[in-house]
Amino acid sequence: MAIEHHDFDVLVLGSGGSGLRAAVAAAEAGAKTGLVCKSLLGKAHTVMAEGGLAASLGNVDPRDNWETHFQDTMFGGKYLNNWRMAELHAKEAPDRARELEHWGAVFDRTPDRKMSQRAFGGHTYKRLVHIGDRTGLEMIRTMQDKAVHSDIDIFMETTITRLIKDGDRVVGCFGYRRASGEQISFSSKALVVATGGSGRIYKITSNSQDCTGDGYALAYEAGAELVDMEFIQFHPTGMVYPPGVAGLLVTEAVRGEGGILRNALGERFMEKYDPKRMELSTRDVVARSIYTEVKEGRGTPHGGAYLDVSHLDSDYVRRKLPSMYDQFLELAGVDITKEPMQVGPTCHYFMGGIKVDPDTGETRVPGLYATGEASGGMNGANRLGGNSLGDLLVFGRRAGIGAAADANKLSAVALPAEELTAAQGEVDTYLNGSGTENPFQMHKDLQKIMGDGAGIFRDKEGLTEAISLLESLESRVDKLKSPSPRLEYNPGWQLCREVKNMLTVSLMIARGALMREESRGGHSRLDFTAYSDYWAENNIVVHSKGGYDMQLTPTPVFKRDELSELVEARKESEKAS
Amino acid sequence: MSETMAAGGTRTLQIWRGDLTSGQLVDYTLETEPGMVVLDAVLEIQRSQAPDLAVRWNCKAAKCGSCSAEVNGKPRLMCKTRLDHLPADEPITVEPMRAFPIIQDLVTDVSWNYEVNKKIIPFTPREDLPEGDYLIDQADTDRMSEFRKCIECFMCQDVCHILRDQRMHNKYYGPRFMVRLASLDMHPLDGIDRIDQIADEAGIGLCNITKCCTEVCPEGIHITDNAIIPLKERVVDARHDPILKIFKRNNTRPGKKKPEASA
Ligand SMILES: Cc1cc2nc3c(=O)[nH]c(=O)nc-3n(C[C@H](O)[C@H](O)[C@H](O)COP(=O)(O)OP(=O)(O)OC[C@H]3O[C@@H](n4cnc5c(N)ncnc54)[C@H](O)[C@@H]3O)c2cc1C
Ligand code: SF4
Ligand code: SF4
Ligand code: FES
Numbered sequence: 001m002a003i004e005h006h007d008f009d010v011l012v013l014g015s016g017g018s019g020l021r022a023a024v025a026a027a028e029a030g031a032k033t034g035l036v037c038k039s040l041l042g043k044a045h046t047v048m049a050e051g052g053l054a055a056s057l058g059n060v061d062p063r064d065n066w067e068t069h070f071q072d073t074m075f076g077g078k079y080l081n082n083w084r085m086a087e088l089h090a091k092e093a094p095d096r097a098r099e100l101e102h103w104g105a106v107f108d109r110t111p112d113r114k115m116s117q118r119a120f121g122g123h124t125y126k127r128l129v130h131i132g133d134r135t136g137l138e139m140i141r142t143m144q145d146k147a148v149h150s151d152i153d154i155f156m157e158t159t160i161t162r163l164i165k166d167g168d169r170v171v172g173c174f175g176y177r178r179a180s181g182e183q184i185s186f187s188s189k190a191l192v193v194a195t196g197g198s199g200r201i202y203k204i205t206s207n208s209q210d211c212t213g214d215g216y217a218l219a220y221e222a223g224a225e226l227v228d229m230e231f232i233q234f235h236p237t238g239m240v241y242p243p244g245v246a247g248l249l250v251t252e253a254v255r256g257e258g259g260i261l262r263n264a265l266g267e268r269f270m271e272k273y274d275p276k277r278m279e280l281s282t283r284d285v286v287a288r289s290i291y292t293e294v295k296e297g298r299g300t301p302h303g304g305a306y307l308d309v310s311h312l313d314s315d316y317v318r319r320k321l322p323s324m325y326d327q328f329l330e331l332a333g334v335d336i337t338k339e340p341m342q343v344g345p346t347c348h349y350f351m352g353g354i355k356v357d358p359d360t361g362e363t364r365v366p367g368l369y370a371t372g373e374a375s376g377g378m379n380g381a382n383r384l385g386g387n388s389l390g391d392l393l394v395f396g397r398r399a400g401i402g403a404a405a406d407a408n409k410l411s412a413v414a415l416p417a418e419e420l421t422a423a424q425g426e427v428d429t430y431l432n433g434s435g436t437e438n439p440f441q442m443h444k445d446l447q448k449i450m451g452d453g454a455g456i457f458r459d460k461e462g463l464t465e466a467i468s469l470l471e472s473l474e475s476r477v478d479k480l481k482s483p484s485p486r487l488e489y490n491p492g493w494q495l496c497r498e499v500k501n502m503l504t505v506s507l508m509i510a511r512g513a514l515m516r517e518e519s520r521g522g523h524s525r526l527d528f529t530a531y532s533d534y535w536a537e538n539n540i541v542v543h544s545k546g547g548y549d550m551q552l553t554p555t556p557v558f559k560r561d562e563l564s565e566l567v568e569a570r571k572e573s574e575k576a577s
Numbered sequence: 578m579s580e581t582m583a584a585g586g587t588r589t590l591q592i593w594r595g596d597l598t599s600g601q602l603v604d605y606t607l608e609t610e611p612g613m614v615v616l617d618a619v620l621e622i623q624r625s626q627a628p629d630l631a632v633r634w635n636c637k638a639a640k641c642g643s644c645s646a647e648v649n650g651k652p653r654l655m656c657k658t659r660l661d662h663l664p665a666d667e668p669i670t671v672e673p674m675r676a677f678p679i680i681q682d683l684v685t686d687v688s689w690n691y692e693v694n695k696k697i698i699p700f701t702p703r704e705d706l707p708e709g710d711y712l713i714d715q716a717d718t719d720r721m722s723e724f725r726k727c728i729e730c731f732m733c734q735d736v737c738h739i740l741r742d743q744r745m746h747n748k749y750y751g752p753r754f755m756v757r758l759a760s761l762d763m764h765p766l767d768g769i770d771r772i773d774q775i776a777d778e779a780g781i782g783l784c785n786i787t788k789c790c791t792e793v794c795p796e797g798i799h800i801t802d803n804a805i806i807p808l809k810e811r812v813v814d815a816r817h818d819p820i821l822k823i824f825k826r827n828n829t830r831p832g833k834k835k836p837e838a839s840a
Contacts, residue, residue: 047636048636208641244616
């Protein structure tokens, strides 16, 4: 049966900040460009970002420069970052921020009418360009309008279920339109994966429904390498109550504005864990502290910690934290100017991702590029707040340019018929096959395994158990079947492939976490609580040996001689303080 | 307010099931947990009773504008509407937005909005801008920011009688895009004169200021007072002000250019 087909030079998967920026760059470079996303345009996960975008413009604090931003990023990432990526990000973020403004984005101002910048955890100077607490929306809307007027073909609510290769090269992909269930294929000389993270493998997450790790799994299946998958950022403050909204983010700005954390006994417990920085300690430390207080029986009635701003002037709170005020009043029935919030850790961000060339976003698979949260390396073991939005712009642009340059060298590509047939067979099986496994149930099972064994604290026993439970899901995944055979907007059908993707991602995480016998950034082992000298120098790189069989290889951190001085200087000043 | 009002208990939802050709309300009864929002209930029904129930959602944080539906007859974000804020003694009805064609169950085809948006020329800097950083007042930023808070839930489009009842989708852009045009028109560095589009193609004259749109906006944007009425006044000034007509042949504001015909 003939299906809808489109030909592009460059095809981008994902319309978050990174995908939009990549598509705009590819189109500007003269490539015939397409953009595919699971949700409607303008609804991607990026739209939720609140705090801001880190760029060393020096508008508020003129002492700021790219070198300090680079050092902060390396320190935050516990020196496991790809040095070149951290360098490019720090150097180019200011230009990307200005460019957004030239495309019509509107940010808060300084008294001398320039873009204002706010303080955030781990940044030496006031560095985050922002607009209130909705910076992600501003970014998405600006680039959405730019993309719409850049001669880019956009395919909304279209789910890609497979990348298609011709020999060694990725030459396109296959999927279906969610509204009609109609199949669709794309050929592309170069394809950019910008599909974001995979927070939905945990029950408690700040991530949107789209975040099911599709890009990680599709790239893995196509032969790409992934890096640092064991590092997951649990944001310390998510809502814990009511159950329906558990995980919803409570922005770091609450603590930035003077919010105080207490346990059920009324103790300001951060005094025990980080007396110097208290509530504004790094995210990994605060998250672990709250977790420990709850685990040791000092949690609030709903199993979290109290976060209190009621000592601040109530007008000030309403002005500075408007969406938090609304969120708690509306959803929890709590007036935060009078009562404390209850908060606990929530899965927030994936430091790891597809391993790419820092300058071009190219993976080790010809024709395959990656960017944004879907790619790894820039953030090392822990991401600083504000460094994702900058990352999306800097590396989204670079991947778009890289992909277009590649595509412009190539004559037309075609999808091998047997590959296409196999991809069609897979989605048909989820709909009409003889399988008996319910995707909703399996998603729940997977979330429980990951929460129990590979959550915020890990140990050998728990991880080994999680891995064996995940392995027992491998055979069940092949029997997944949508409870309904309807083609149009069928949620169970959609979830089948997503669950398969999440299983692949979960295995990478658990296996990487078992291998890394130390605690560092977003990876905490109860049985190896200290830094290890060996692991300080190595990332874990994973690729497929076929199916769910994975090769994990410790690989030395990517360094650059010309940056050594900056890195050493930072390490020295840390020791001194 | 305290958590004591966070009642759970058994509730009945009447959810509209069907497609473009036909459909009806179907009853679902479920045990609710305290503090549940309508979207939680719909997703729980999807998980346990009606696995093919179609519903559009993404952020579940009232930030993406995907989950708009008519709850008890009023457009709302399902992820922001608590069950226990709705009358306890009657079923809760959940229906798709009526101003747009239905795809399946609660999911509507909102693509018309994207077509309208394409017709609006994006921000285009004035030609007389000096080199260097853009300089903008915080006051201008605040004014534009109210409009730029829009999450494109399209609920204002859903209630506007010009679209919902009169079906004049080809004559009126709707309140969402009045808000968008207002944000561009008020950008101090934008170089496009948008008056012709606002008056003619966008059809601002059709709006008779009923304010229904403003009432449903989940972002609290004063659509009518702050966007539509000032734009209407600008149209009047530019087109009908006799004094301006005498002194200026071309009523374009300084720094603003009429768009090229092709745009
Ligand atoms: C509440 C919250 C607040 C945050 N605040 C900040 C902040 O202040 N500063 C900061 O720097 N970072 C922040 N972050 C992190 C940041 O928002 C994300 O890391 C970033 O937005 C990821 O962008 P992305 O472009 O990589 O992908 P996403 O925005 O996740 O977009 C992924 C896209 O891929 C598409 N997609 C996925 N799978 C498929 C498929 N199979 N087929 C087709 N399309 C697919 C999706 O539909 C979507 O369009 C925040 C995150 C959250 C949750
Ligand atoms: S005020 Fe105007 S735009 Fe708003 S609903 Fe009424 S007619 Fe429609
Ligand atoms: S203006 Fe308000 S109601 Fe209309 S689309 Fe935007 S957020 Fe929704
Ligand atoms: S799901 Fe995003 S607004 Fe409700």
